[in-house]
Amino acid sequence: MDQLIQQIEEYKKEIAGATASSAEELENFRTRFLGTKGIIKALMAEMKNIPADQKKEFGQIMNGLKVSTEEKFETLKSAIGNTTNGKEHTKDITLPGDTIATGARHPVTLMRNRIVSIFQRLGFAVAEGPEIEDDFHNFTALNISENHPARDMQDTFYLSQNPDWLLRTHTSNIQIREMEKGNLPIRIICPGRVYRNETVSSRSHCFFHQVEGLYIDENVSFADLKQTLYFFVQEMFGKDVKVRFRPSYFPFTEPSAEMDISCQLCGGSGCSVCKRTGWLEILGCGMVHPNVLENCGIDSTKYTGFAFGMGVERPALLKYGINDIRLLSENDVRFLQQFTSAT
Ligand code: PHE
Secondary structure, eight states, X not given: OHHHHXXXXXXXXXXXXXXXXXXXXXXXXXXXXXXXXXXXXXHHHGGGGSOGGGHHHHHHHHHHHHHHHHHHHHHHHHHHHTSSOSTTOOSOTTSOOOOOOXXXXXXXXXXXXXXXXXXXXXXXXXXXXXXXXXXXXXXXXGTOOTTOTHHHHSOOOEETTEEEEEEOSSTHHHHHHHHHHTOSSEEEEEEEEEEOOOOOOSSOOSEEEEXXXXXXXXXXXXXXXXXXXXXXXXXXXXXXXXXXXXXXXXTXXXXXXXXXXXXXXXXXXXXXXXXXXXXXXXXXXXXXXXXXXXXXXXXXXXXXXXXXXXXXXXXHHHHHTOOOGGGGGSOOHHHHGGGTTOO
8 A cells, every 4th residue: 555655645646737739648547547457446446355354444545546637637738729739620721711602782772772872972971760660650751641632653562550650652751750850951862662552563563672862951942952962973973974854743842853864774865774865764753832831840041952852763674784684682692693793
């Protein structure tokens, strides 16, 4: 027993002073002390030769040795793990990584972002609103009273649960909601999805996207409207683009106009896209009707403003050479992945 204890003390010293600077040295340490043919196993085997009254004491000593050796092993192991010279790294970290396939932005998103960012540069802030709207914010507040024929111009989806609720037919509802807040002046751009009960074809869909804008302050004039929209189309289509305003009618603006740009495909000489006119209609606009301002609690003798609204799909079709609007909502990956590098 005494001999054994002396021997154990020596091993303890050896263990305490052990070092390992590589995985190999660590493994040597493990096999020497903790392996199946290692020192600790061999010492344990001595148990049978220990007199019965000393077995307990010997057992405790051996247990202590085993625990401290295992701890030492863990310490040596983690020290090696923290350095790079261990042989644990079996992977070649200089190999190029797996490529992560990137998605593509949707052409409608691309076009909406282009439109929005041009107006943001002019100081317009983005405002959003609900797609399920009540009659007041989609129609009545916009000077479209109950029996107004303009309601038929926009075939509306009503919700069966409540006849006062509908899917918004334009994003003008956002403008009403912003005006109601009463924080003047207002300079907002309102992108969003809108719904109209129209027959689906290659040129029109029952849902599409719009970007509308609103600017209200003292002394806002039609000249401001023209200059703002002229800046927009030049940024969007280039400096050579020509514009024309045609008188039009919207219940919520007076006077109202539609703005055309020279056809981007034929340069104005006439083609099938512009129906041989040389012009493409891109947006509706006008000075906000005083009734609309008053409906939202804004003093129409003090404030004036202009508004405009445009679709996102049509310019997207033109820009990306897409010949069917339905492709935009079918989510066919073969179609969508063509836009990975589009801007
Ligand atoms: N709200 C109109 C539409 O959806 C567009 C528009 C907005 C026209 C603002 C004039 C002024 O058709």
